Amino acid sequence: MMHFTVRSSLVGVTFVAVLGWTAAAASPAAQQKPAAEQQEHDEGHEAGAHHHADAAALANPESSTPASIASGQKLYAANCTNCHGTGGLGDGKMGASMKVKPANLTDASWKHGDTDGEIFTVIKTGIKPAGMRAFSPKLTDKQIWDVVNYVRSIGPAKSH
Numbered sequence: 001m002m003h004f005t006v007r008s009s010l011v012g013v014t015f016v017a018v019l020g021w022t023a024a025a026a027s028p029a030a031q032q033k034p035a036a037e038q039q040e041h042d043e044g045h046e047a048g049a050h051h052h053a054d055a056a057a058l059a060n061p062e063s064s065t066p067a068s069i070a071s072g073q074k075l076y077a078a079n080c081t082n083c084h085g086t087g088g089l090g091d092g093k094m095g096a097s098m099k100v101k102p103a104n105l106t107d108a109s110w111k112h113g114d115t116d117g118e119i120f121t122v123i124k125t126g127i128k129p130a131g132m133r134a135f136s137p138k139l140t141d142k143q144i145w146d147v148v149n150y151v152r153s154i155g156p157a158k159s160h
Helices: 002-026 035-044 066-081 116-125 141-154
Strands: none
Touching: 066 141, 116 141
């Protein structure tokens, strides 16, 4: 009886592990874009202002509270000022030497979308053609949302 229970447990664990791996591999987040599609997407970033519908659909789960904004400000100071500058004007020390000038986060021109979800996605995944690195996994999703709330506090009013 004991042998049967252990064997059944192992089969069940194996099934759950395979099922979880299959679901993760099938998810859009786990799938890479084909090289040609990724290159087209990257080149589109040079083409001007645009929106990303999937990113725009992301809802900000972190309320824009004083605590979230303060956390985001600390994270911004530690990770973003070299390029975007202390005030978010795109005038950081490293920004002057970059091929593509860092965005001014205080104006109304948002080249990669102006929703919280699009801002989150840009911070999380970066913008390779512009020289902006991805901040995931260095920052957690919660930390990135806090940065989004801070950027909103220094930038234009939310349009969506």
